[in-house]
Amino acid sequence: MEANKELDDILRLLDSRRLSEAMELLGTFGCKYPELNLTGPLDDIRSDYERMSGYWSMGYRDPQLDSIYDELLRRVYRLTADVYLRYAIAHSSYMSGICRRIDVAGRDWSEGVLRGMLETFVTDVAMLGLEPEHVRAARKTGLYSDHQQMMNDLFDYIWTSPQWSDGMADAFQQILLSPTVDANDQSLIVSALMLGTMNMFDINKFRILVNVYRRSGDENVRQRALVGWTMSIGQGRDVLFAEQRQLVDGLLADAQVCAELTELQIQLMYCIMAESDNSRIQKEIMPELLKHNNMNITPGGIEEKADDPMQDILDPEASERNMEKMEESFRKMMDMQKAGSDIYFGGFSQMKRFPFFDSISNWFVPFYFDHPAISSMYNDKGTGQFLQNIIKGGLFCDSDKYSFAIAFRQVVDRIPQNIREMIANGSGMMVMNEISAEAQQTPAYIRRIYLQNLYRFFRLFPMRDRFCNPFDRNGGGDRPAGYLFFANPMFRGTRLESRFGEIGSFMVKRKMYAEAAGLLDNYSEEAHDYQYYMLAGAVLSSRDRAVVRSRMSGLTAEECFRHAVELHPDEPRAILGHARSLFSEGRYSEACDDYAALLRIQPDNMSFMLNYSVCLTNMERYDEALKMLYRLSYEYPDNSNVNRVKARALTGSGKYGQARKIYERLYESGNVENEDIINNGYCEWFAGNNQTAAELFVRYLKKCYPQSGLGSYREYAEKDIIVPEQEFLKGHGVTQTDIQLMVDLICATVLR
Incomplete structure (x- = not known):
C-alpha cells in the first residue's frame, strides 16, 4: 500500500538521523490521513526541535545537544510506529475486527488488575482440590474456559498495542518474572510480545524479552524469550536506541548465551528445511x-x-x-x-x-x-x-x-x-x-518444539501476511531474513562472531549457499581468517544465483582459497579447494602444480592422482598422464572414473583402438555418462570413422535434448560438441571444413 511505503520512507529517514525531513514527511502524511490524529503530537515535537535549533543557530553550544537530538528522533519514531499501527488497523478488516472484539470485551488491562486476574487464577486452581468431587469438574471446566478466553483477549491486546511506556514495560516484566503467575500464561504473553515487536520494533518490549531471558526461573518461558528477542532484533532500530545494543552486548558477555544462540541458529535452519x-x-x-x-x-x-501360504515356496x-x-x-x-x-x-x-x-x-x-x-x-x-x-x-x-x-x-x-x-x-x-x-526438559528440546509451533503459524495461519514473517527466505529489503539472525549487523565484531564459522559450515554442508553468503557478509574485516576464506571459497564455487547478487561478488573462489593456502600452506583442504577453483577457470597448469603439491603430502591418494592426470590430459601431456593412469587402472581396474580419464588420454595420444575398448567396457557396465558418449565420438572421428562419430554425437544430443527440432540440434551440436573442444579438435588435424561437414552429417543422421 502507498501509505505503508510513505511510513517506511519516514522510518528510513529516522534510521539515517534525518529528523527534519522525517517530520516534514510525517506532517504531510498526517494531512493526508487526518483521522489518524497525529498533528497535535507532531506539533509538540516540532516545537521542541525548533527551540533546540534556534538556540544552536545563535551560537549556543549545549553540552546535551546530541542527547536532545537523539530523544527527538526517538519521539518521532514512536509516533510514526503508533501511526503505522493505527493505519494498519484502520485499513485491515482482520485487525480492526480484533480490536473491536477487545473493546467490546471491556476488560481492564491496567497492570494491577491484570496481575490480580493472573494470580487469582493460580489460587483458584489450587483451591479446586478442596471442592467436593461432584462440584469440582464443572467448576474446573468453567474456570479454565473463562481464563482461556481472557488470555486470548490479552494476547491480541498485547500484539496490537502501540509503543509501551517505561512504567508499563516494568509492570509486565514483573508479571513475567513472578513465581505467583502461571508459567503457561507467562509463555503466552512472551509470544504476544514477540509478535508485536517483530511487526514494529518497541525498545521497551524488546527490553522485557531480554530481561526475561536473562532472569526467568522457568526454562519454557526463558527459551521463548530467547527466540522472541532474536526474532525481533532483525527489525530493530539500534541507531535510534543505543539501549538495544547495550542489552545485546551484555548478553554476549556470557559464553553460555553465545552457545545457546548458536544452537538456536542451527535449529532455525532445520525449520527452513x-x-x-x-x-x-x-x-x-x-x-x-x-x-x-x-x-x-x-x-x-x-x-x-x-502370510500367503505360497510365498514361502515361491520366494x-x-x-x-x-x-x-x-x-x-x-x-x-x-x-x-x-x-x-x-x-x-x-x-x-x-x-x-x-x-x-x-x-x-x-x-x-x-x-x-x-x-x-x-x-x-x-x-x-x-x-x-x-x-x-x-x-x-x-x-x-x-x-x-x-x-x-x-x-x-x-x-x-x-x-x-x-x-x-x-x-x-x-x-x-x-x-x-x-x-x-x-x-524434554532440556533448553534445546524446549526451543525446538517452540520453533516448530512458530513455523506452523507463519506457514499455515490464513492471515499470516499481516505479520512480519521471520521464515521468509527473501528477507526484508536490506535486512537479513529474520531466521538468519547471525547475519544481523548487530552481531558483527561481537563475541558471537567466533561462532560464525560453525554456522557457516553447517550451511555449506547442506548446500544453503545463499544463507552462507549472507552470514559471510557479516564478518568483520579483522575476522577474515582461514575458516572464513575456506567457507567463502566453497560458497563462491557453488555458482548459486543468489550468491552472485551478494556483496561477496567482489571476491572469487580462487582468491579465497589462495588466501587460505597462504594462512595454512600445508593444509590439504585449502590446496585442494584452490586446485579445484583453478581447474574450473581452465587454469590447468596452475591446478596441476597444486595437485603435485598434494601428492607430495599424500602420494598414494587416489583422488589426487586422478585429478592430476586430468590436468595433464587437458594440457595435452598425454604420456605423463598415462603413466599415472596405467598405475591407477591396475590398482582400481573397475573404477569408471579412472577408465574414462584413461580413454580420453589414449584418444589424445592417438591410441584409438585401446580407447575404443575402454568405451565398450563402460557401455557394458552401464556406467556410461554423457561425456563418455562425446569423447567416444571424438575417438571415432579422429580415427576416421566419421559416420560412427556422428551417430554417437546424435545419441548424446537426443539424450540431452529429447524434444528439440532439427535446427536446435545444429545449434546444440556446435555449442556442446564443437565450441568447448576447438583446441582439442585442432590439435588432431580437424579443420573448419571437417567441422562443418560433421555438423551436416549429424543433422542428416538425426533425420534417419
Whole structure:
C-alpha cells in the first residue's frame, strides 16, 4: 500500500538521523490521513526541535545537544510506529475486527488488575482440590474456559498495542518474572510480545524479552524469550536506541548465551528445511512403507500380517527382505528427527483448519490437557490414557498435539469397539522414538518444539501476511531474513562472531549457499581468517544465483582459497579447494602444480592422482598422464572414473583402438555418462570413422535434448560438441571444413 511505503520512507529517514525531513514527511502524511490524529503530537515535537535549533543557530553550544537530538528522533519514531499501527488497523478488516472484539470485551488491562486476574487464577486452581468431587469438574471446566478466553483477549491486546511506556514495560516484566503467575500464561504473553515487536520494533518490549531471558526461573518461558528477542532484533532500530545494543552486548558477555544462540541458529535452519524434508519423506520413505503394507505396527515392533501360504515356496526370503526394508524406512525417518528435522510438518499441515486455530493465541499456547478445546477428551476414560501416552512421548510440538487431540476426538466414535479397547489400555500405541522426560526438559528440546509451533503459524495461519514473517527466505529489503539472525549487523565484531564459522559450515554442508553468503557478509574485516576464506571459497564455487547478487561478488573462489593456502600452506583442504577453483577457470597448469603439491603430502591418494592426470590430459601431456593412469587402472581396474580419464588420454595420444575398448567396457557396465558418449565420438572421428562419430554425437544430443527440432540440434551440436573442444579438435588435424561437414552429417543422421 502507498501509505505503508510513505511510513517506511519516514522510518528510513529516522534510521539515517534525518529528523527534519522525517517530520516534514510525517506532517504531510498526517494531512493526508487526518483521522489518524497525529498533528497535535507532531506539533509538540516540532516545537521542541525548533527551540533546540534556534538556540544552536545563535551560537549556543549545549553540552546535551546530541542527547536532545537523539530523544527527538526517538519521539518521532514512536509516533510514526503508533501511526503505522493505527493505519494498519484502520485499513485491515482482520485487525480492526480484533480490536473491536477487545473493546467490546471491556476488560481492564491496567497492570494491577491484570496481575490480580493472573494470580487469582493460580489460587483458584489450587483451591479446586478442596471442592467436593461432584462440584469440582464443572467448576474446573468453567474456570479454565473463562481464563482461556481472557488470555486470548490479552494476547491480541498485547500484539496490537502501540509503543509501551517505561512504567508499563516494568509492570509486565514483573508479571513475567513472578513465581505467583502461571508459567503457561507467562509463555503466552512472551509470544504476544514477540509478535508485536517483530511487526514494529518497541525498545521497551524488546527490553522485557531480554530481561526475561536473562532472569526467568522457568526454562519454557526463558527459551521463548530467547527466540522472541532474536526474532525481533532483525527489525530493530539500534541507531535510534543505543539501549538495544547495550542489552545485546551484555548478553554476549556470557559464553553460555553465545552457545545457546548458536544452537538456536542451527535449529532455525532445520525449520527452513521442513518443506524439503517433507518432500523427501513423501518421495523416498513413504512409498517404501506403503509398498510393504503387509506389516502391522505393534508395541512389540514391526510384525507381519498373515502370510500367503505360497510365498514361502515361491520366494522364501521375501518376508525377511520386506521387514528389513520396512524397518530401514522407519529408521531413516527417525534418524532425520534425531538430527533435528521437523518430520511431522507435512502430516500435520493439513490439520490446522479446525476452528481452534482461528484464534491466534492457540497457535502459541503451551499444550495442557485442561485447555477447554480438549479437556473433555482428557477426562474420557476410554481415550484419555491414549492421549496421555501420545503426548508424554514428546514427539510433537504443542500445535500438533492440539491438532492430534481434536482430530482424534472427531473419529474416535467411528473406531470399532475392540480397537477402542486396545486404545484405552494402551496396546494400540504406535512404535516411535519416544523422548525421555529428562530430554524434554532440556533448553534445546524446549526451543525446538517452540520453533516448530512458530513455523506452523507463519506457514499455515490464513492471515499470516499481516505479520512480519521471520521464515521468509527473501528477507526484508536490506535486512537479513529474520531466521538468519547471525547475519544481523548487530552481531558483527561481537563475541558471537567466533561462532560464525560453525554456522557457516553447517550451511555449506547442506548446500544453503545463499544463507552462507549472507552470514559471510557479516564478518568483520579483522575476522577474515582461514575458516572464513575456506567457507567463502566453497560458497563462491557453488555458482548459486543468489550468491552472485551478494556483496561477496567482489571476491572469487580462487582468491579465497589462495588466501587460505597462504594462512595454512600445508593444509590439504585449502590446496585442494584452490586446485579445484583453478581447474574450473581452465587454469590447468596452475591446478596441476597444486595437485603435485598434494601428492607430495599424500602420494598414494587416489583422488589426487586422478585429478592430476586430468590436468595433464587437458594440457595435452598425454604420456605423463598415462603413466599415472596405467598405475591407477591396475590398482582400481573397475573404477569408471579412472577408465574414462584413461580413454580420453589414449584418444589424445592417438591410441584409438585401446580407447575404443575402454568405451565398450563402460557401455557394458552401464556406467556410461554423457561425456563418455562425446569423447567416444571424438575417438571415432579422429580415427576416421566419421559416420560412427556422428551417430554417437546424435545419441548424446537426443539424450540431452529429447524434444528439440532439427535446427536446435545444429545449434546444440556446435555449442556442446564443437565450441568447448576447438583446441582439442585442432590439435588432431580437424579443420573448419571437417567441422562443418560433421555438423551436416549429424543433422542428416538425426533425420534417419
